[in-house]
Amino acid sequence: MPEIEFTIKEETGEMELQVEGVQGPACSDIAKLVTDLVGAPAREENTREYYARPQTVRQVHQKS
Amino acid sequence: MSKYLAFTEVVFKDPALLVSALEQIGCTQIRQGENLPMGRYWAEQDETRADVIVPRGTVGNGFGDIGFTRVEGGGLAPVLDDLDKERALGGKFLPRLRATYNELAVAQVAARVNGTMQRTVNGGVVKIRVRF
Numbered sequence: 184m185p186e187i188e189f190t191i192k193e194e195t196g197e198m199e200l201q202v203e204g205v206q207g208p209a210c211s212d213i214a215k216l217v218t219d220l221v222g223a224p225a226r227e228e229n230t231r232e233y234y235a236r237p238q239t240v241r242q243v244h245q246k247s
Numbered sequence: 248m249s250k251y252l253a254f255t256e257v258v259f260k261d262p263a264l265l266v267s268a269l270e271q272i273g274c275t276q277i278r279q280g281e282n283l284p285m286g287r288y289w290a291e292q293d294e295t296r297a298d299v300i301v302p303r304g305t306v307g308n309g310f311g312d313i314g315f316t317r318v319e320g321g322g323l324a325p326v327l328d329d330l331d332k333e334r335a336l337g338g339k340f341l342p343r344l345r346a347t348y349n350e351l352a353v354a355q356v357a358a359r360v361n362g363t364m365q366r367t368v369n370g371g372v373v374k375i376r377v378r379f
Contacts (some may be wrong), residue, residue: 184378187362189353191373196345202250210250216359217252221262222322222354226253 187213257341258322260346264355265299265315265323268348272336274301285312285326297326308335346373353377 191197200217202210204233210229218224259265262279269277278300285295286303290309297314304314308331315323325341336343353375357364362379 186379187356187360187377189344189349189373189375189376189377191349191353193346193368193371193373194342196342196347196349197253197255198345198349199251199253205249211362212253213356214250217352218260218355220261220264221254221349222256222258223320224252225255226251228251230249230251233301 187217254349257345258318258324259315259344260322261352262299262323264348264351268344268351269299269301271347271351272306272340272343274305276302276305278302283314285314287311288328292328296324306335306340307331307337308340310334313340337363350375 185202188201188203190199196229198221202213214227250271259268266277266279277281279298281298282296283298283300285297285300287295288303292311295311295314297312297316299315301308301313303312308327310328311329313331313335314326316326318324326342327335327340332338332341350373354364356362357377357379359377360377362377365376365378
């Protein structure tokens with residue numbers, strides 16, 4: 184199940200987040216949702232899963 | 248994990264969320280407008296203008312109003328006297344405001360992705376998991 188984990192430090196109010204289980208550029212859509220509200224991040228990293236291509240399943244139907 | 252982001256800049260991008268966060272941490276009589284003059288304690292203090300203003304004395308800010316002024320690139324940056332930075336909400340005004348603002352932003356993100364939120368606090372660190 185896709186998940187975003189937000190971490191907020193009470194001492195400074197700073198926030199970090201990790202997006203998990205979202206493959207490909209859909210991850211950037213989620214990041215944009217956050218940056219529209221919070222502003223540009225000081226640090227941003229795409230991890231290996233980001234570059235994974237969403238899997239497509241080819242279905243072949245036989246005519247009877 | 249597919250993406251990691253860290254936010255350290257003290258700029259509040261969404262004015263409505265900022266006002267909600269200010270109210271949640273106890274600010275009252277918040278003024279909103281454009282280029283409003285900020286109240287000050289010392290006559291020698293430079294006149295400062297802001298777009299969102301928390302009046303002097305509201306949250307322990309004895310030396311002047313606390314303002315938020317629009318910055319290039321969008322958002323509102325705080326303007327407050329150094330002495331008030333140390334005194335307002337016991338010196339915790341900006342950290343508490345940022346933490347409250349960020350939690351409100353997380354709730355909005357969760358609503359946008361139709362997600363469920365699970366919040367835990369451990370050792371001064373708030374963790375919110377949004378599953379969708």
